[in-house]
Amino acid sequence: MDKRTGRPKIWLYRDKETNEPKGDATITYEDPHAAVAAVEWFNNNWLCLKKSNCSNVNFAFRGACNRCGIVRPTGASGILGVGGRGKGRAAQESGGISRPAGGGIFGPNDWPCPMCGNINWAKRTKCNICNTNKPGIMRVV
Structure with a gap:
């Protein structure tokens, strides 16, 4: 929760019919340096979205959430299920940001x-x- 605005900093996208998390989200940051650091920190890790009260960030190597035990969802290869698309300093140091x-x-x-x-x-x-x-x-x- 953003202390200044009182609004969420993480916006989870949910299926309109089932209200289940889709595995995608938007994370808001005011500071671009913090945004880059977050991408580097979470790159290839995954967020447990199966239980609304969990939301634990798990290391990429985990096959199940270390907080609630739910098995890693199919396709959750990166934070919020984006497959580790984030590119931070490491990508820039290795020759730049790659495009698909x-x-x-x-x-x-x-x-x-x-x-x-x-x-x-x-x-x-x-x-x-x-x-x-x-x-x-x-x-x-």
């Missing part, structure tokens, strides 16, 4: 933000997540 192969929605001139790892459209001069300048763009004072 194939057409996708991104073009060859789109660029990864060096601060938060978000992929931005080529036309943007600042990251739409953390407001960092596009690499090569000088900030006018």
Whole structure:
């Protein structure tokens, strides 16, 4: 819960018919550095969503939740079931942020933000997540 706003910081997506967690969520951060650190910390770990009162983050190697014992859900290969898509400093140090192969929605001139790892459209001069300048763009004072 955000102390300042009183609103949740983690938004769990649920099936409209069954109200069961889908395995996806949005986590909000005010500080882009904290967001990057969270991605690095949780990368490949998984969140137990089977019991509403659990929400334990489990290490990637665990086959069952170490708090409630529920077996790891199918497809929960990363935090919130995203398969460890998060890219932090480690990806940048190994040559940059990788993109999935194939057409996708991104073009060859789109660029990864060096601060938060978000992929931005080529036309943007600042990251739409953390407001960092596009690499090569000088900030006018």
